[in-house]
Amino acid sequence: MTQITVRADEPLAAAVRRRAADEGKSMNEAMLMLMRVYVDPDLAGTDAERIRERLKRAGLLASPVPVQAVAPDPAKLARARAAAGAGTALSTLVNADRD
Numbered sequence: 001m002t003q004i005t006v007r008a009d010e011p012l013a014a015a016v017r018r019r020a021a022d023e024g025k026s027m028n029e030a031m032l033m034l035m036r037v038y039v040d041p042d043l044a045g046t047d048a049e050r051i052r053e054r055l056k057r058a059g060l061l062a063s064p065v066p067v068q069a070v071a072p073d074p075a076k077l078a079r080a081r082a083a084a085g086a087g088t089a090l091s092t093l094v095n096a097d098r099d
Contacts, residue, residue: 006031 020030055061
């Protein structure tokens with residue numbers, strides 16, 4: 001196995017180190033992944049994945065918040081349906097306003 005030494009400015013090295021740690025990888029694993037992507041473009045992912053990654057880096061990627069749907073109470077729903085048919089019809093109100 002070949003050993004490679006890479007010189008990088010501290011901000012770049014720190015950013016790679018943080019990113020690797022966030023993904024549970026070592027710096028070596030991160031660098032190997034980058035090297036593989038460099039020589040094999042098929043490993044870079046889809047266009048959508050690349051765009052999502054750019055948005056994530058820019059802080060513009062929103063993650064959807066899952067919403068737990070709750071079925072309405074059947075009794076309350078029946079009362080609301082019955083009440084919806086009661087009252088003054090809209091056409092009556094419109095005609096009254098025209099007079």
